[in-house]
Amino acid sequence: MAYQHDRDLNLTYSPEKGYWHFVLYMEPDVGPGSALNGSQILEPSSSPYAAEWLSRLVPCDPDALHVALVGSDDAPKLWRPCVYDDSDSPSAVAGDGCICWQTFRDPETLLPVAAHHYRTVSGNIEHWRHFTCAPLSLRDGERLSTIIIDHDSHMFWVRTDGGTLHILPERQGAGYGSGYSGGGSLELTLMIEKIANSDGYDVSAGILSGAPNRKVRSWVISPEANRTRELTLDQLKFLCQAGIVE
Numbered sequence: 001m002a003y004q005h006d007r008d009l010n011l012t013y014s015p016e017k018g019y020w021h022f023v024l025y026m027e028p029d030v031g032p033g034s035a036l037n038g039s040q041i042l043e044p045s046s047s048p049y050a051a052e053w054l055s056r057l058v059p060c061d062p063d064a065l066h067v068a069l070v071g072s073d074d075a076p077k078l079w080r081p082c083v084y085d086d087s088d089s090p091s092a093v094a095g096d097g098c099i100c101w102q103t104f105r106d107p108e109t110l111l112p113v114a115a116h117h118y119r120t121v122s123g124n125i126e127h128w129r130h131f132t133c134a135p136l137s138l139r140d141g142e143r144l145s146t147i148i149i150d151h152d153s154h155m156f157w158v159r160t161d162g163g164t165l166h167i168l169p170e171r172q173g174a175g176y177g178s179g180y181s182g183g184g185s186l187e188l189t190l191m192i193e194k195i196a197n198s199d200g201y202d203v204s205a206g207i208l209s210g211a212p213n214r215k216v217r218s219w220v221i222s223p224e225a226n227r228t229r230e231l232t233l234d235q236l237k238f239l240c241q242a243g244i245v246e
């Protein structure tokens with residue numbers, strides 16, 4: 001059951017201390033990521049955007065958000081070291097393989113990231129999968145510079161005018177897609193219109209209403225959008241008017 005602000009966050013103000021107490025209850029229902037908004041899985045890929053985003057992550061101790069991210073079955077494993085740090089770790093396999101979880105935080109958004117490490121003994125197969133969640137919006141004052149369709153990592157990114165790369169804000173249960181006709185491409189169509197209409201300032205997840213722009217929709221489901229693309233704010237505006245990307 002995903003977190004819902006009105007239902008799950010109970011605040012009590014403590015006037016003598018000047019801060020709020022809160023209880024937050026979350027329960028992952030369908031595996032890692034399902035308790036938090038817009039779960040994302042970064043599979044191993046050759047994407048330079050994913051590499052850029054992963055490179056800025058900061059290792060940290062596990063906290064409640066990491067527990068919510070991986071779910072109750074895997075939560076205890078968050079505290080076990082990687083084989084690289086301790087060959088006797090409960091997560092190590094024969095002192096050389098490893099099936100562990102490591103925890104990070106994105107310093108730009110403070111969102112939690114849990115990395116799942118899989119390494120066979122002798123290291124013939126080794127990869128990391130990163131679990132996190134999408135932000136709900138850009139930070140106040142941030143403006144979109146480019147939107148990125150990242151075919152290699154199957155992710156959608158936004159780069160701000162300050163140069164920061166973010167996962168494209170996404171609402172729970174409404175992922176993005178392109179190059180095909182479906183719910184994901186409809187979400188992307190509506191988000192592109194919202195960004196263009198707000199001059200790049202509104203990149204927030206939310207219920208998007210109204211009929212989609214047919215020109216944008218045609219482009220989003222076309223083969224043109226079925227590969228890695230970077231679109232500037234001006235290109236997005238032109239797409240809304242002309243249905244093509246200059």
Ligand SMILES: [Zn+2]
Pocket residue numbers: 081082083084091098099100101117118
């Ligand atoms: Zn490991």
